[in-house]
Amino acid sequence: MTAPTLLLVNGPNLNLLGVREPDVYGHETLADVEALVTRTAAAQGLQVRAVQSNHEGVLIDAIHAARADCVGIVINPAGLTHTSVVLRDALAAVGLPVAEVHISDVTTREPFRHHSYVADVAVVHVVGEGVPGYATAVDRLAAVIAGHADG
Numbered sequence: 410m411t412a413p414t415l416l417l418v419n420g421p422n423l424n425l426l427g428v429r430e431p432d433v434y435g436h437e438t439l440a441d442v443e444a445l446v447t448r449t450a451a452a453q454g455l456q457v458r459a460v461q462s463n464h465e466g467v468l469i470d471a472i473h474a475a476r477a478d479c480v481g482i483v484i485n486p487a488g489l490t491h492t493s494v495v496l497r498d499a500l501a502a503v504g505l506p507v508a509e510v511h512i513s514d515v516t517t518r519e520p521f522r523h524h525s526y527v528a529d530v531a532v533v534h535v536v537g538e539g540v541p542g543y544a545t546a547v548d549r550l551a552a553v554i555a556g557h558a559d560g
């Protein structure tokens with residue numbers, strides 16, 4: 410039997426992790442993030458399908474596709490966090506448990522980063538823990554999926 414699948418979604422500009430504003434986002438790359446999430450999920454008996462795109466519609470299509478075969482979504486919507494009603498609507502539409510992750514502490518950065526359109530459709534929120542925060546999000550989401558916690 411194949412393991413249940415988590416969808417890992419990384420939004421615009423996260424393909425540049427490691428070189429992009431390393432003082433804010435650190436030196437780890439997107440490949441490091443995807444490896445960490447895959448490893449952490451495997452320890453929870455889950456497999457991972459990872460998508461990163463700089464195009465909102467590609468992310469929305471991936472979220473819609475998750476309806477068919479995923480048990481949860483870990484998402485760092487990046488800048489779309491603060492702008493995208495359609496991304497939020499896609500997450501609400503599929504109805505899967507969602508973990509929202511931000512590498513930096515958006516609550517202490519510029520005011521335009523303080524609002525998240527995704528926050529109230531997510532059951533898990535991990536903010537400002539750096540790349541290791543993705544592992545925290547996987548573990549907390551796995552607990553929700555297993556019915557042991559509500560976020």
Ligand code: DQA
Pocket residue numbers: 421422423485486487488489490510511512513514515522
């Ligand atoms: C981010 C925070 C966002 O405000 C920003 O636009 C990003 C990354 C983070 O992981 O800290 O691209 O989501």
